[in-house]
Amino acid sequence: MPTVDLDIPPRSAYVAVVRLVVSSLARSAGLQETAVDDLKIAVSEACANAVMSNEEAGTQDPVSIAWHADDDKVEVQVGDRGKIYGSVGAAADERASDRLSMSMALLDSLVDEFSYEPRPDGGMLTRLVVRR
Amino acid sequence: MPTVDLDIPPRSAYVAVVRLVVSSLARSAGLQETAVDDLKIAVSEACANAVMSNEEAGTQDPVSIAWHADDDKVEVQVGDRGKIYGSVGAAADERASDRLSMSMALLDSLVDEFSYEPRPDGGMLTRLVVRR
Amino acid sequence: MELGLDVRKIGSYSVVDVKGEIDVYTAPKLREKLIELVSEGSYDVVVNLEGVDFLDSTGLGVLVGALKRVKAHDGGLSLVCTQDKILKIFKITGLTKVFPIHDSVEDATKDPE
Amino acid sequence: MELGLDVRKIGSYSVVDVKGEIDVYTAPKLREKLIELVSEGSYDVVVNLEGVDFLDSTGLGVLVGALKRVKAHDGGLSLVCTQDKILKIFKITGLTKVFPIHDSVEDATKDPE
Ligand SMILES: Nc1ncnc2c1ncn2[C@@H]1O[C@H](COP(=O)(O)OP(=O)(O)O)[C@@H](O)[C@H]1O
Ligand SMILES: Nc1ncnc2c1ncn2[C@@H]1O[C@H](COP(=O)(O)OP(=O)(O)O)[C@@H](O)[C@H]1O
Numbered sequence: 001m002p003t004v005d006l007d008i009p010p011r012s013a014y015v016a017v018v019r020l021v022v023s024s025l026a027r028s029a030g031l032q033e034t035a036v037d038d039l040k041i042a043v044s045e046a047c048a049n050a051v052m053s054n055e056e057a058g059t060q061d062p063v064s065i066a067w068h069a070d071d072d073k074v075e076v077q078v079g080d081r082g083k084i085y086g087s088v089g090a091a092a093d094e095r096a097s098d099r100l101s102m103s104m105a106l107l108d109s110l111v112d113e114f115s116y117e118p119r120p121d122g123g124m125l126t127r128l129v130v131r132r
Numbered sequence: 133m134p135t136v137d138l139d140i141p142p143r144s145a146y147v148a149v150v151r152l153v154v155s156s157l158a159r160s161a162g163l164q165e166t167a168v169d170d171l172k173i174a175v176s177e178a179c180a181n182a183v184m185s186n187e188e189a190g191t192q193d194p195v196s197i198a199w200h201a202d203d204d205k206v207e208v209q210v211g212d213r214g215k216i217y218g219s220v221g222a223a224a225d226e227r228a229s230d231r232l233s234m235s236m237a238l239l240d241s242l243v244d245e246f247s248y249e250p251r252p253d254g255g256m257l258t259r260l261v262v263r264r
Numbered sequence: 265m266e267l268g269l270d271v272r273k274i275g276s277y278s279v280v281d282v283k284g285e286i287d288v289y290t291a292p293k294l295r296e297k298l299i300e301l302v303s304e305g306s307y308d309v310v311v312n313l314e315g316v317d318f319l320d321s322t323g324l325g326v327l328v329g330a331l332k333r334v335k336a337h338d339g340g341l342s343l344v345c346t347q348d349k350i351l352k353i354f355k356i357t358g359l360t361k362v363f364p365i366h367d368s369v370e371d372a373t374k375d376p377e
Numbered sequence: 378m379e380l381g382l383d384v385r386k387i388g389s390y391s392v393v394d395v396k397g398e399i400d401v402y403t404a405p406k407l408r409e410k411l412i413e414l415v416s417e418g419s420y421d422v423v424v425n426l427e428g429v430d431f432l433d434s435t436g437l438g439v440l441v442g443a444l445k446r447v448k449a450h451d452g453g454l455s456l457v458c459t460q461d462k463i464l465k466i467f468k469i470t471g472l473t474k475v476f477p478i479h480d481s482v483e484d485a486t487k488d489p490e
Contacts, residue, residue, distance in 0.1 A: 002141040002143070002146075003139075003141065003194075004138070004139065004140050004141070004146065004149070005137070005138070005139040005194070006136070006137070006138050006139075006153075007135075007136065007137040007138075008136050009134040009135065009136070011134070012400075012401040012402040013160060013402050014134075014136065015400055015401055015402060016156065016160075016398065016400065016402065017136070017153055017156045017157060017160075019398075019400075019431070020152045020153065020156055021138075021149055021152065021153060024148065024149045024152055025149060028145060028148075028149075034462075037462050040431075041431075041433065041466070044400060044401075044431070044433055045433055045434055047401075048400065048401035048433055048434065048435055051401055052401060052435075062135075062137070098438060098441060099434050099435060099437070099438035100434075102434040102437050102438070102470040102472075103433075103434035105469055105470050105471075106433075106434060106466065106469055106470065109469045110469070144287075144288040144289040145289050147287055147288055147289060148285065148287065148289065151285075151287075151318070166349075169349050172318075173318075173320065173353070176287060176288075176318070176320055177320055177321055179288075180287065180288035180320055180321065180322055183288055184288060184322075230325060230328060231321050231322060231324070231325035232321075234321040234324050234325070234357040234359075235320075235321035237356055237357050237358075238320075238321060238353065238356055238357065241356045242356070
């Protein structure tokens with residue numbers, strides 16, 4: 001039932017504070033330490049993806065993190081208004097698609113349910129579910 | 133310029149996460165350690181006041197914390213939709229008005245500017261400013 | 265968030281070692297513990313705040329309430345605190361004049377001359 | 378958020394002791410440091426992750442990029458890591474097959490037989 005919403009500027013410096021919030025809420029929600037760490041990494045990845053596409057696109061719309069815990073699961077949604085990620089230019093010699101595929105591998109294996117989809121009104125939405 | 137918005141359930145268990153967020157943002161914004169601590173206490177007080185009036189009123193509307201930093205100041209607003217605070221019943225033998233007057237003394241002395249006012253549409257708004 | 269509350273007897277004193285953050289969420293646990301002590305007949309109470317990272321007005325309210333309770337039994341409540349950021353809270357609210365504040369538990373539990 | 382980056386020479390190796398969180402914000406600082414090392418002629422690099430609390434895909438991307446760079450000079454890049462939560466990140470992304478991962482800096486800087 002309890003919902004926490006956090007909006008950050010779409011800039012990489014703010015992802016750390018999201019990790020603090022998620023760790024704290026996950027611990028308070030009674031998740032085990034490993035589950036707390038896994039969810040923290042997953043949410044951080046989702047935010048990194050959102051922030052990078054926004055930094056690239058130069059948008060100012062916030063990245064929105066929604067935390068929702070109930071008796072049988074924790075769900076975190078990360079939404080942004082950046083451009084679609086695949087089109088982001090690769091920085092230097094680290095190809096962005098290498099990074100994105102590693103990010104997707106992490107998201108996929110660290111939570112019980114994961115989806116990453118365009119939003120009808122622009123940007124992407126990452127949905128993460130941890131079952132208790 | 134950068135704005136961070138955090139909405140928490142109007143329950144006391146969530147005030148700790150607000151402190152984490154404020155400390156982290158204040159430190160990143162370059163405030164000195166004492167100023168970080170002072171702002172953390174002030175925001176926590178504002179949230180405690182908001183949460184207590186909501187718990188008393190049994191409302192579910194979130195308490196909203198807005199962080200806004202620019203070159204010359206940091207401003208934090210804490211808004212709620214609870215009932216007006218003075219009317220909250222005192223718990224046991226600790227009179228709520230004693231606590232509230234201590235809270236007001238802390239708010240008043242820990243930040244450079246402080247106001248605590250009813251919102252036109254219900255609830256209270258606390259505004260805190262720290263000048264750099 | 266856990267609030268650590270350990271009680272030990274030193275002479276006629278009951279010393280409560282508090283660990284963690286005393287805020288609107290955890291203060292009720294401290295209140296219960298202090299009420300329990302008084303109801304068990306402990307009227308000379310020392311609250312050791314050296315392990316406390318954070319203290320807000322709800323925590324102050326609990327301490328003031330406990331002071332009133334022990335005073336009703338001719339007892340006393342003193343604090344142990346050397347941390348500047350916690351002492352500041354007592355100064356701002358004028359409570360340094362209300363509570364005896366000691367540098368150590370040893371000091372707080374010395375028998376009156 | 379600060380990322381600690383200290384470089385020391387052990388024999389022919391350049392050891393980078395990293396402290397803090399490697400994420401989308403701090404990873405560029407690590408990338409710069411590793412590019413700087415290679416441009417100064419250090420092709421045998423050890424990245425010590427024992428002081429790292431957090432590592433994400435941008436950090437992995439930087440390590441993979443640095444590996445490619447030292448390999449272009451017939452060098453190598455190995456890691457020091459014993460923390461389960463960090464090793465897990467390398468396992469999930471298949472990078473345990475790409476990087477030699479050692480238990481200690483001593484191990485990582487032993488001369489090849
Ligand atoms: N929803 C998803 N779930 C799992 N993997 C995904 C998902 N979306 C993309 N990927 C993976 O991420 C990597 C990068 O995908 P893509 O955005 O198409 O990158 P690029 O356009 O740079 O090739 C690919 O390996 C792809 O399989
Ligand atoms: N905006 C404010 N600034 C400073 N002190 C205030 C402010 N609002 C209330 N207070 C103080 O808080 C205390 C409690 O005020 P009030 O809400 O009127 O309590 P009660 O109705 O319980 O008497 C009083 O001591 C009052 O002076």
